[in-house]
Amino acid sequence: MVFGLSHLIVLVIGLAVGATVTWLLARGRKTELAAAPDTHTPALMQMQSTLQQALHDQMLKISALEKQRAVEQQEFRTVIDLLRTETTQLGRALRAPQQRGAWGEVVLERVLELSGLVKNQHYATQVALGAANDHVRPDVVVFLPGKLSVVIDAKVPLSAFLEAQDENRSDSERMTALQRHAQQLKTHITDLGSKNYWDRLRDLSPEFVVLFVPDEGMLSAALRADPTLFELAARSRIVLASPMNLIGLLRTVAFGWRQEDVSENARQIAELGKKLYEAVQKFGEHYDAIGKRLAQVMDAYNKSVGSLETTFLPTARKLKDAQVVDHMAKPIAEIVPIDINLRAPSKPELLMRTGTDE
Numbered sequence: 001m002v003f004g005l006s007h008l009i010v011l012v013i014g015l016a017v018g019a020t021v022t023w024l025l026a027r028g029r030k031t032e033l034a035a036a037p038d039t040h041t042p043a044l045m046q047m048q049s050t051l052q053q054a055l056h057d058q059m060l061k062i063s064a065l066e067k068q069r070a071v072e073q074q075e076f077r078t079v080i081d082l083l084r085t086e087t088t089q090l091g092r093a094l095r096a097p098q099q100r101g102a103w104g105e106v107v108l109e110r111v112l113e114l115s116g117l118v119k120n121q122h123y124a125t126q127v128a129l130g131a132a133n134d135h136v137r138p139d140v141v142v143f144l145p146g147k148l149s150v151v152i153d154a155k156v157p158l159s160a161f162l163e164a165q166d167e168n169r170s171d172s173e174r175m176t177a178l179q180r181h182a183q184q185l186k187t188h189i190t191d192l193g194s195k196n197y198w199d200r201l202r203d204l205s206p207e208f209v210v211l212f213v214p215d216e217g218m219l220s221a222a223l224r225a226d227p228t229l230f231e232l233a234a235r236s237r238i239v240l241a242s243p244m245n246l247i248g249l250l251r252t253v254a255f256g257w258r259q260e261d262v263s264e265n266a267r268q269i270a271e272l273g274k275k276l277y278e279a280v281q282k283f284g285e286h287y288d289a290i291g292k293r294l295a296q297v298m299d300a301y302n303k304s305v306g307s308l309e310t311t312f313l314p315t316a317r318k319l320k321d322a323q324v325v326d327h328m329a330k331p332i333a334e335i336v337p338i339d340i341n342l343r344a345p346s347k348p349e350l351l352m353r354t355g356t357d358e
Helices: 003-028 028-035 037-094 097-114 160-162 171-194 214-225 229-235 244-320
Strands: 122-125 141-146 147-153 209-212 238-241
Touching: 003 122, 037 214, 097 122, 097 244, 141 244, 160 171, 160 214, 171 209, 171 214, 171 229, 171 238, 214 229, 229 238, 238 244
Parallel strands: 147 209, 209 238
Antiparallel strands: 122 141, 141 147
């Protein structure tokens, strides 16, 4: 906890008031103490000693807090100086066009990840659009459900905005730099709208391009300097988006993809169900054919049994009776016809036929 100068002043005043009240009370009781000095003097001295010790302890605490405040203040100044140095270095680095573009692309990539989109599945970077002799490479192409696509551009001019943040410039110079920043953004909007990205995409695309401004302050500063930027962007089919706005837009896209995945799974399940139903119907046809063949086999077996019993077996038994064969030979087994009814399928899926029924 930082012990400020105002807290120290209040504490000193409180101690002073306490000491004054103590002095007045002692003075008011001076006559009474004089009447019986032997009785009251030790108690007064004890009280005075206690107050002096408390005041001494309090002053020690105040001194320690003041030293701690001085150390923390020095650390705070060190951090501020470090931040000022790093900010200056960052500002110098962002003055280079390549560094500015890389910074915007890094912020855009992070926004895409936070939105729940997957690279090379829901979006692609640096995709060449158009003919070989007239192609362009937008920073990001986001794929929408329904074979749609939308382009996001992150190349925003920053030089004038960085000049406006220079503490060494006057207020008028900063205002001029902000107006120049708004003009640069306006020029970029016009140039971006003239590229007609939606006509270059192979897939269908909504007729607009998202212009991503990687910092909320950059966009708000430009709009304050020139409130007509939104109207110009709308006419140029450009959507101005800060990180927070773009996250909301991309999360809507991610939700659409989740719904598309659910619909695709439902379509696959329906297709598998259709195939399964057709397989069951085909199996029913084969099963019915097997039943018919079994019935034919049983009928042929029973007929052969009847023929065997009426013609062949009686003659064979007479051979044994005539002692043509050894009397110890095993008798011919009795052959019984099969009298089992085959159970025909009763479910309609198994009774389905292709073509004409027999």
